[in-house]
Structures are given as structure tokens and as C-alpha cells.
Amino acid sequence: MENKIEFLSKKDIGQFLKLADHAFPTEVPVEKTCRHIALSKNDRGIKHLGIRDKGKVVSHVGLYPLKMKLPGAVLGIAGIGAVATYEKYRGKGFMKLQLEYAEKLMNENGYDISWLAGERKRYGYFGWENAGRLMKYSITERTTKGIVTSGYTYRKYSDRIQDLKGIIKIHEKDGIGLKRTFLDYQLLFSRLHRETIIASVGSKPAAYITFMITRWSKENGTVLEFGGDLTALKALFRHVIEKYEFKEIIAAAPAFFNRYNELLASISGYRVLENYGMxxxxxxxxxxxxxxxxxxxxxxxxxxxxxxxxxxxxxxxxxxxxxxxxxxxxxxxxxxxxxxxxxxxxxxxxxxxxxxxxxxxxxxxxxxxxxxxxxxxxxxxxxxx
Structure with missing residues (x-):
């Protein structure tokens, strides 16, 4: 076989998903849990690099164009993900070839930085380093005891356009994180194994929390994103703990100053500072x-x-x-x-x-x-x- 790198196309969707499920085995296929990065009919500028053996895609690296909101500017980020190779083809340098080619594309397309979530030793060899500040807050039944939850209606997020528009309005007001298109919002909030609960006043969403229940314990959860009115959000954290009978949820949030710092500190037992990526x-x-x-x-x-x-x-x-x-x-x-x-x-x-x-x-x-x-x-x- 030739170590030739190709751009995968829509006709390779099936092969890509099969490879991704092999590399990242879970109860639910990658197509459902990572809809925002999967090779699909709407590629949104994503570059899927692949190496074949007799027509079969045996190795893959995804390059995902991301834009981060900064005061007065937008940071161009080349996200790296879905790095996968069938076990029998590992050790042949396929990942190295594709990552080097991906960096060539980054330079040609004017990116500022590249970002990925991965093992430091593995990706440090190729020039990535731990960076960024993430604060994790431990929120429990005890730390939220006494919080009043009345005055709001609570419901799971559905595909209703009103729900999504309400979340978008809250999220865009905060200005934290990546720039998103309407399609990005749809894909992110339809990822399986993620729950989004909305607290509303009347029909108007006031706050939302997106979390996942940890696979090793139904009594623990991880908050992936949140936003909204501070009083409503405080009540929503308590509601989620009561409804799902969590012993603890870990809320991941920016470590730098933002309007949620004081709230999270007041309802948590402890907090931990760590890098959030490379x-x-x-x-x-x-x-x-x-x-x-x-x-x-x-x-x-x-x-x-x-x-x-x-x-x-x-x-x-x-x-x-x-x-x-x-x-x-x-x-x-x-x-x-x-x-x-x-x-x-x-x-x-x-x-x-x-x-x-x-x-x-x-x-x-x-x-x-x-x-x-x-x-x-x-x-x-x-x-x-």
C-alpha cells in the first residue's frame, strides 16, 4: 500500500464512521455522540484526511475550522480530532504523516493556533502543549441545600425551534467560547448522551444546563455548558441535582473572570484549576x-x-x-x-x-x-x- 494522504468525501461517510467506532468504542456510535465533527453531507469546511489500503480507509485525521470570540477580534483555530487508525495498521507512522500534512494546511489557510484534546505525551511529540485554564466546581445536594426552585418551569430540551432560539439568545449574550452557526447549535444540542434542561419563566427560557451522566456512576454528572439569568441558573442547578438524584455534579467553566464566577463559588464545595486542552x-x-x-x-x-x-x-x-x-x-x-x-x-x-x-x-x-x-x-x- 502507498502512504498517500487523501481528502475523504461524502461517499466515504460509512467507512469513516466504522473506523471512528473502532477507535472510540462506546455504547452509542460516533455519528450520534459527535455529530458536530462527523463526516457528513454538510462538511462545514471540515477537512477529513485519510489513508487507504486497497480502497479501504484505514487511518484518519480531522481538521476542524473553529473561530473563537475575543474582544475586538476572532481567533482562527484549527481543531484536530477523530485521530483514528485500525489496530493492525498502527505503528506505521500514518498519524505522523497526516498531522504533518494538517499543519501544512494550517499554514496555508492562515490559522493562528491549533487545538486538540489528547494525551500530552502522544501529541507533545508533534508540538502541542497543555494550555488554557479550566475551573471545575464540585456541586452537591448539600452545597445547594435550601436553594428555592419555585417560580420556574423545567423541561428537557427538544428540537422545538423556540427552545433552540432561547438557548442561542442566552449563549450569544455571554460571548464565551466559539462562534457558532445555527447548524452548529442544532448539531451540538442533538448529541446523544447529553441532556439539556431549561428553566423558563412562562414560555421564555431563562437559563439552561447541558450535562452528561458519567458512564461509571449514575450518581455523578459533568456539566458541559450553561448560561442564563443567575437566579434562574442557581435554581436550575438545584433542580438537576434533585431530579437526577446526583451525589455530585462537576461544572466545567472558564477560570478567568466572568459573570458566573461568584455564583459557582457560592454553590460549590471545592474547585480545581486545570488545563483544558492542548x-x-x-x-x-x-x-x-x-x-x-x-x-x-x-x-x-x-x-x-x-x-x-x-x-x-x-x-x-x-x-x-x-x-x-x-x-x-x-x-x-x-x-x-x-x-x-x-x-x-x-x-x-x-x-x-x-x-x-x-x-x-x-x-x-x-x-x-x-x-x-x-x-x-x-x-x-x-x-x-
Missing amino acids: IKIINLRSMLEKFTGQMSIKVEGLNLKKTMVTFEIPELNQKATLEIGENVKVADKPAALKISLNRKDMVRFLFGLSKLSDEYNLSEKYAPLNVILPLDIYMWRLETV
């Missing part, structure tokens, strides 16, 4: 430009002394300079202060779990970086590829 930097300058709006918000009103720092990834031959002062912008001239790191170390530096002074011994000259870093990026668990 990032590979594709275009350093473009990526930093997209984050200047977010960084400018962080320095607003602090009257910081103007500081310029150049970031460099030698292996990519890429440099970018940030000018930090009343706001933050990308400058054209190199600076005297420089952070030169390899690709993976730069991800850790820019997208770490805590402020730089907790992890790095930098001189006072670099103090403004403590204000603007880490860069805040978040993808709801419901959205992940």
Missing part, C-alpha cells in the same frame, strides 16, 4: 494581534510605564513585539527585552495556569507581563472536538 502556535504575530483587545482591557486604568517585549520562536523563525502601556498593541520594531522559547515552552509561557511570577523568575523589567498573561482562552466542553 495548543500549538501556528502564527505567533497574528495570534498576539488577536489578543491585543483582551490584553488592553487588563491594563486599562493601571497607568503602566511603556514597555516593549519581543517574543521569539526560533524553530519557526517567528517573532512578534508587544508594546504595553495605556493599551497593548503589536509593534513592528524589535525590543531590547526578549522572550525566546521553543514552540511548546512558548505555549506554556503565554497560556499557563497562573501569573508568570508564580512559575518564572523574571526581572522587574518584565513586570507588565504579569498583568497581561496568561492569555485567556476557553472552549465549552460541549464544543470540543
Whole structure:
């Protein structure tokens, strides 16, 4: 057989799903649990790379175009998912070939970063590194005891257009996570093994929670996404625990400041901070430009002394300079202060779990970086590829 990479087409849907079910065996097929990433009649710009043996698709890597909302910008993300190879064909370097080709496509198509959820050792070899901040809140019957649930009607999400439009209105107002089309919403909220409960006032949705019951215990659940009026959301968390008789639900949420932080802290027993995925930097300058709006918000009103720092990834031959002062912008001239790191170390530096002074011994000259870093990026668990 030839190690030839092809773009799979609609006629390969059956073969792709069979391979995916082989690689990710569950009670429900991939077509039902991951409708938003499966090869389908509506590809939404997704690139499905494959290698065949005598016409049979034996290995696959999916490249999923994602757009993340940032203040004043949209970050271009190449999501990697459905990395699968039949067992008898493993160890032949098929994944390496396809991931390298996928990165070529990322550069050609102007992506800023690549994102995936996977094992650090496995994907770290190819340049991805743990990144992003996710806070997990433990919410139990005891921590929600006494919360009043009256005043709302509760129902499961259905395919009714009113339900979906209500969720869309709530989600778009928050502005957290990926940009979604109407079709994206339809696919995400029709994934099997996910439950969405809506709290309404009259016929108007006030809050929603999407969760999944863990396979190893019916007494535990994981919240994948939520949103809405804070009082309604608080009541909805209590309602879900009562209705499903959960001992504990773990709510995954952004670790950076948002309007839900205080609520989640008040109804949880403990919280845990962790990375939420893996990032590979594709275009350093473009990526930093997209984050200047977010960084400018962080320095607003602090009257910081103007500081310029150049970031460099030698292996990519890429440099970018940030000018930090009343706001933050990308400058054209190199600076005297420089952070030169390899690709993976730069991800850790820019997208770490805590402020730089907790992890790095930098001189006072670099103090403004403590204000603007880490860069805040978040993808709801419901959205992940």
C-alpha cells in the first residue's frame, strides 16, 4: 500500500464512521455522540484526511475550522480530532504523516493556533502543549441545600425551534467560547448522551444546563455548558441535582473572570484549576494581534510605564513585539527585552495556569507581563472536538 494522504468525501461517510467506532468504542456510535465533527453531507469546511489500503480507509485525521470570540477580534483555530487508525495498521507512522500534512494546511489557510484534546505525551511529540485554564466546581445536594426552585418551569430540551432560539439568545449574550452557526447549535444540542434542561419563566427560557451522566456512576454528572439569568441558573442547578438524584455534579467553566464566577463559588464545595486542552502556535504575530483587545482591557486604568517585549520562536523563525502601556498593541520594531522559547515552552509561557511570577523568575523589567498573561482562552466542553 502507498502512504498517500487523501481528502475523504461524502461517499466515504460509512467507512469513516466504522473506523471512528473502532477507535472510540462506546455504547452509542460516533455519528450520534459527535455529530458536530462527523463526516457528513454538510462538511462545514471540515477537512477529513485519510489513508487507504486497497480502497479501504484505514487511518484518519480531522481538521476542524473553529473561530473563537475575543474582544475586538476572532481567533482562527484549527481543531484536530477523530485521530483514528485500525489496530493492525498502527505503528506505521500514518498519524505522523497526516498531522504533518494538517499543519501544512494550517499554514496555508492562515490559522493562528491549533487545538486538540489528547494525551500530552502522544501529541507533545508533534508540538502541542497543555494550555488554557479550566475551573471545575464540585456541586452537591448539600452545597445547594435550601436553594428555592419555585417560580420556574423545567423541561428537557427538544428540537422545538423556540427552545433552540432561547438557548442561542442566552449563549450569544455571554460571548464565551466559539462562534457558532445555527447548524452548529442544532448539531451540538442533538448529541446523544447529553441532556439539556431549561428553566423558563412562562414560555421564555431563562437559563439552561447541558450535562452528561458519567458512564461509571449514575450518581455523578459533568456539566458541559450553561448560561442564563443567575437566579434562574442557581435554581436550575438545584433542580438537576434533585431530579437526577446526583451525589455530585462537576461544572466545567472558564477560570478567568466572568459573570458566573461568584455564583459557582457560592454553590460549590471545592474547585480545581486545570488545563483544558492542548495548543500549538501556528502564527505567533497574528495570534498576539488577536489578543491585543483582551490584553488592553487588563491594563486599562493601571497607568503602566511603556514597555516593549519581543517574543521569539526560533524553530519557526517567528517573532512578534508587544508594546504595553495605556493599551497593548503589536509593534513592528524589535525590543531590547526578549522572550525566546521553543514552540511548546512558548505555549506554556503565554497560556499557563497562573501569573508568570508564580512559575518564572523574571526581572522587574518584565513586570507588565504579569498583568497581561496568561492569555485567556476557553472552549465549552460541549464544543470540543
